[in-house]
Amino acid sequence: MTHAHLTPKVSTVEAIKYLRALVGESFVLTGALDLKTWGTDWTKVYEPKPLCIVLPQNTAEVSKIMAYCHENELAVTPSGGRTGLCAGAVASEGEVVMSLSRMCKILDVDSTGLTITTEAGVTTQALQEAAKYIGLFFPLDLASKGSCHIGGNIATNAGGVKLIKYGGTREQVLGLEVVLANGDILDMNVGLRKNNSGYDLKHLFIGSEGTLGIVTKAVLRLMPKPRNLQLAIMAVDVFEKIPKILTECSLAAVSVTAFEFFTQVAHKIVLARLPGARTPFAASSPFYVLLEIEQPGSEPEMETLLEKLFDQGLISDATIAANSTQFKEFWGLRENITESLAAHGQVRKNDISLAIDQLDPFVKELEKLLTKMSSSATNGPASDAMELVLFGHIGDGNLHINYVSPKERNPKEFQVAARTIEEQIFKLLTKFKGSISAEHGIGLTKKKDLHFTRTAQEVSWMRQTKRLWDPKGILNPGKIFDV
């Protein structure tokens, strides 16, 4: 089985034989468990059916693999740490999965120019640790950092918890090396801070979800370590106060390094599922905000800010992390939501974004919509219950909406029920000029919804761009849109 627009010119046996001769016998995997494991990502909705998994060890091998697949019309799905949340790395139609896992060397660290040069298969956490080792800081940070690769981060333009202060992946990339569909190696790896000499092509590949080229190397920005981070967790009774808290942070001129939120139900699920998790609050609250600031001077900026927020009635309770253990514990309450939800039940995920001033009006209409939908729904068995769990990088206008049902529920029915609500939410989102994907991407799961966010004209230019760089359509076909 393969994509309809491709006519493979070699048999599966011949392709595997060629690839084995190229990268070595043990670096082309064809066992049933390998195909299942490497042919999917975190979503696990689509049945993985890759042709094989190939693990090149350098750019030259990636280039030869691409040239062979191009000539023989074999589809290729690039694969990073497979933590993607929209089935971008899923290979369900006989694709060659190209994993960059063996390309995991950090090549250079420059503490004067503040750059780190790395192969694409290095994990985000390894880059953070390398920067820390020489007294610097790599700001990209997300709960999946131990598994996701920088190549995957670049291909998805990952956001994460520090975007509010440092920007997302795009802002960290100074240079890129990419292997194109035909095997050509495109070196945009200059790594200069300033370079206004014509089109900056690297940006085309950032966020392209493996549809335009294989990222093999990157030069990334480093920065001085933040000084004296303070972390507080706050209880908030109504959602509309959350954007107001953000405004107060700006007016107080504090340097916010993270501004995250989660609902009571998200908190409850983490407390139930995460071993050792504790809440710092005596009473529960509808919403919680995790605020991290940099407090370089001797002024107790966090205390002063929290007092002001109390006085204004914007928060009902708050605790500042007193030591590094509590710091980790508080972050754990936010960072373990995705994994706790997965352990709790079946989950369908949305990852929407809005302008900050549209958050509150949107949430108010969302509440009305959900009340209307639940009152018109018939009362089914308890196993059919569905909870909506909200959390996210609210300081960036990013809301993760998760539909969660018990594991016993029929999975197909669950997807249909969640989809019904999701469609209504996307329609509502259009009214507020929001995006259906803030940071996770489109992949397979959201491609039918691209029109909610992008105009037909925009999608037409995307298609033309795809045809230009990958005329045969072999790179991650079917992802983002159909050509």
Ligand SMILES: Cc1cc2nc3c(=O)[nH]c(=O)nc-3n(C[C@H](O)[C@H](O)[C@H](O)COP(=O)(O)OP(=O)(O)OC[C@H]3O[C@@H](n4cnc5c(N)ncnc54)[C@H](O)[C@@H]3O)c2cc1C
């Ligand atoms: C617990 C958890 C928390 C998360 N938190 C966040 C978060 O805060 N912010 C956020 O943005 N995301 C988050 N994610 C989603 C995910 O971690 C990111 O999308 C991440 O960037 C994916 O990287 P990966 O290496 O796992 O890529 P994969 O899942 O392997 O692939 C993702 C996409 O990139 C392509 N790709 C992978 N490597 C390459 C390459 N070298 N060249 C070209 N294309 C490539 C794939 O084909 C696919 O389309 C989270 C996921 C989990 C499970």
